[in-house]
Amino acid sequence: MTMPQRDFLAGLLLLALGVAYGVLTAQLPERLVPNLPGPDFFPWLICGLCVLLASVLLITSGRILWSQGAGERVPGFFPWRPLTMLVWLALFIIVLPHAGFLVAGIPFITGLTVLYGARRPLTIGLVSVLVPVALYYLFNDGFQILLPTGSWV
Amino acid sequence: MSPDVVLGFEQAAGAGGLAATAAGVVLGLVVGMIPGMTISTGIIIVLPLTFSLPAEISIALLLGLYVAGMTGGSFSAVLLNIPGTPSASATAIDGYPLTMRGERGRALGVAITASFLGGLFSFLCLFFIAPSLADLALQFRAPDLFSLVFFGLTVICSFAARSLVKGLMSAVIGLMIISVGQDPMMATPRFTFDNPDLLSGIHFLTALIGLFAIPQLVENLCNPVRPSQGATQAGFFEKVLPRRADLKRLLVPVSIGGPLGSFLGILPGAGGPVAAFISYDYAKKASRRPEAFGHGAVEGIAAPESANNAVAGGALIPMMTLGIPGDPVTAILIGALLVHGLVPGPLLFLEHGDFAYGLIFSFFWANLFNFLVALTGIGLLVKVLNTPRWILVPTIALLCVIGSYALRNSFFDIYVMFGFGLLGLFMQWLKMPVVPLLLALVLGPPLEEHLRVALTGSQGDVTVFFTSPFSLFFLGLAALSLLWSLVWEPRRRRRIELRAASPDPGKS
Numbered sequence: 001m002t003m004p005q006r007d008f009l010a011g012l013l014l015l016a017l018g019v020a021y022g023v024l025t026a027q028l029p030e031r032l033v034p035n036l037p038g039p040d041f042f043p044w045l046i047c048g049l050c051v052l053l054a055s056v057l058l059i060t061s062g063r064i065l066w067s068q069g070a071g072e073r074v075p076g077f078f079p080w081r082p083l084t085m086l087v088w089l090a091l092f093i094i095v096l097p098h099a100g101f102l103v104a105g106i107p108f109i110t111g112l113t114v115l116y117g118a119r120r121p122l123t124i125g126l127v128s129v130l131v132p133v134a135l136y137y138l139f140n141d142g143f144q145i146l147l148p149t150g151s152w153v
Numbered sequence: 154m155s156p157d158v159v160l161g162f163e164q165a166a167g168a169g170g171l172a173a174t175a176a177g178v179v180l181g182l183v184v185g186m187i188p189g190m191t192i193s194t195g196i197i198i199v200l201p202l203t204f205s206l207p208a209e210i211s212i213a214l215l216l217g218l219y220v221a222g223m224t225g226g227s228f229s230a231v232l233l234n235i236p237g238t239p240s241a242s243a244t245a246i247d248g249y250p251l252t253m254r255g256e257r258g259r260a261l262g263v264a265i266t267a268s269f270l271g272g273l274f275s276f277l278c279l280f281f282i283a284p285s286l287a288d289l290a291l292q293f294r295a296p297d298l299f300s301l302v303f304f305g306l307t308v309i310c311s312f313a314a315r316s317l318v319k320g321l322m323s324a325v326i327g328l329m330i331i332s333v334g335q336d337p338m339m340a341t342p343r344f345t346f347d348n349p350d351l352l353s354g355i356h357f358l359t360a361l362i363g364l365f366a367i368p369q370l371v372e373n374l375c376n377p378v379r380p381s382q383g384a385t386q387a388g389f390f391e392k393v394l395p396r397r398a399d400l401k402r403l404l405v406p407v408s409i410g411g412p413l414g415s416f417l418g419i420l421p422g423a424g425g426p427v428a429a430f431i432s433y434d435y436a437k438k439a440s441r442r443p444e445a446f447g448h449g450a451v452e453g454i455a456a457p458e459s460a461n462n463a464v465a466g467g468a469l470i471p472m473m474t475l476g477i478p479g480d481p482v483t484a485i486l487i488g489a490l491l492v493h494g495l496v497p498g499p500l501l502f503l504e505h506g507d508f509a510y511g512l513i514f515s516f517f518w519a520n521l522f523n524f525l526v527a528l529t530g531i532g533l534l535v536k537v538l539n540t541p542r543w544i545l546v547p548t549i550a551l552l553c554v555i556g557s558y559a560l561r562n563s564f565f566d567i568y569v570m571f572g573f574g575l576l577g578l579f580m581q582w583l584k585m586p587v588v589p590l591l592l593a594l595v596l597g598p599p600l601e602e603h604l605r606v607a608l609t610g611s612q613g614d615v616t617v618f619f620t621s622p623f624s625l626f627f628l629g630l631a632a633l634s635l636l637w638s639l640v641w642e643p644r645r646r647r648r649i650e651l652r653a654a655s656p657d658p659g660k661s
Contacts, residue, residue: 010585039343042328050325085370086575093568096554143205
């Protein structure tokens with residue numbers, strides 16, 4: 001996707017966000033005392049700004065697309081490795097409350113260590129166990145910050 | 154002498170404070186010298202460790218990291234020609250040619266000494282200016298405070314020089330985020346969708362961890378910075394302590410860099426890189442041998458290094474006295490103070506005077522330790538450049554999750570952190586700056602509160618912002634700041650970069 005195309009898409013999304021925010025703002029309680037700002041005062045300002053800026057982004061990128069065409073493609077940054085990392089992180093976050101920090105953390109670190117280029121199985125194994133265990137005891141015993149133990153364990 | 158000064162000194166000079174400062178300095182040097190790791194990310198990683206520590210120890214640790222991160226950035230700039238932090242970019246111009254001539258110890262010695270002298274100058278500014286400014290700020294009323302915060306928000310423009318619309322849009326997204334939760338005056342729930350987790354709003358630090366750390370993890374996968382041979386050989390250093398002749402040469406550039414950096418640090422948005430390049434330019438103009446600049450002149454290292462370390466002290470002045478962050482790092486420091494129930498602003502000196510002075514003295518110790526640790530441990534520290542990414546990055550990922558969870562022992566905060574990570578990636582995809590969003594998260598709540606209090610007090614009359622002299626002064630400053638950021642600054646920056654680049658800098 002080219003930069004003007006991205007800007008145009010972003011303009012559309014942000015405009016939709018601004019409108020949705022406006023709809024939600026309209027449901028807030030209005031000012032309680034006449035002439036004084038209520039809880040919806042500041043959100044209305046933000047909503048106006050959002051719609052205005054999104055429209056400017058939409059119009060400027062639209063004009064570029066109309067007059068100069070799509071332009072050069074900008075290299076994306078979503079090859080498979082970052083995407084895998086994000087999915088792995090999401091899985092870790094989902095499993096964490098149930099499995100606890102240690103049980104979920106070890107496979108999480110194993111995956112990331114491989115993803116970031118480690119190749120020796122022994123090193124991967126050592127890092128995968130030592131890092132979560134060290135952090136668990138550092139926070140639990142050293143800083144008295146209790147990390148989740150999980151509902152399965 | 155005020156008893157707060159004595160108490161503050163005792164706090165900062167206590168065993169815990171000194172140990173925390175020293176630990177922060179070591180971490181800061183390490184974080185700063187790793188290319189691709191910013192000081193902000195370093196502070197975010199360390200934040201969860203500070204939650205259970207007393208406030209004065211936490212801030213000592215974070216200040217050590219902040220100060221040393223600036224110096225650490227110059228290590229990789231000098232050794233690898235890759236600035237560890239943006240502020241060290243100007244240092245590479247003369248630092249790397251010295252390394253190529255086999256004088257890397259000398260180059261680093263000059264950089265460390267200049268950083269210390271710049272930091273020392275900004276400590277004096279912080280010590281003498283901050284309390285007086287806080288006293289003055291106590292007289293501000295709601296309209297003045299609104300205008301002041303509005304002036305702080307104009308910083309956004311300096312981070313949005315490439316696309317003003319995108320910079321402002323980023324700030325608007327930040328303002329939308331702060332409007333979630335109970336409203337500041339009537340505690341009416343807003344945009345909570347009956348979710349009790351959203352009632353207290355989205356925690357600033359959770360958002361910050363996601364916005365900064367997750368894009369960094371992705372960046373490390375896409376564009377891993379590999380240390381060159383120069384770094385792997387950087388185990389032995391000799392003659393790190395500057396010679397007498399070099400010390401004499403430091404005098405002029407440090408006299409330029411220290412005051413300039415402190416002044417630009419006070420101005421929101423100017424930041425380390427700008428101070429470093431301006432200082433480099435002025436030092437070159439003041440030098441008797443400007444032709445040596447770009448070919449390994451020690452003055453060319455000293456000027457930017459003293460300036461970027463002086464920026465740290467300068468940026469702490471508006472942060473402590475007015476609650477206005479001068480750069481992303483001070484914005485994060487505000488968040489760290491809030492976690493401990495301390496609100497930066499004029500009342501900090503009044504209600505927690507000992508803590509405020511403790512912070513100032515911790516800044517002094519951070520500079521001193523930075524000087525000593527960097528000079529004595531340089532050989533050991535640069536070995537960190539060889540730490541494998543596959544140990545470093547997964548550990549950071551885990552620390553981000555711990556940091557989000559530990560704030561309120563809530564899994565919800567981890568999901569929010571992940572959501573903000575995706576938002577950060579989306580913004581990166583759009584080339585939308587993240588810093589305006591960060592500033593809006595810090596300045597949004599006081600902006601709304603002071604605006605509503607001022608309008609309530611004046612029965613909805615907006616002229617109240619133009620009748621108060623303080624308010625008028627800040628609105629004038631805001632107008633100047635806008636002009637500076639949008640018109641003068643881009644022109645001047647282009648001129649300086651062209652001049653700095655002209656003598657074939659840092660041949661690599």
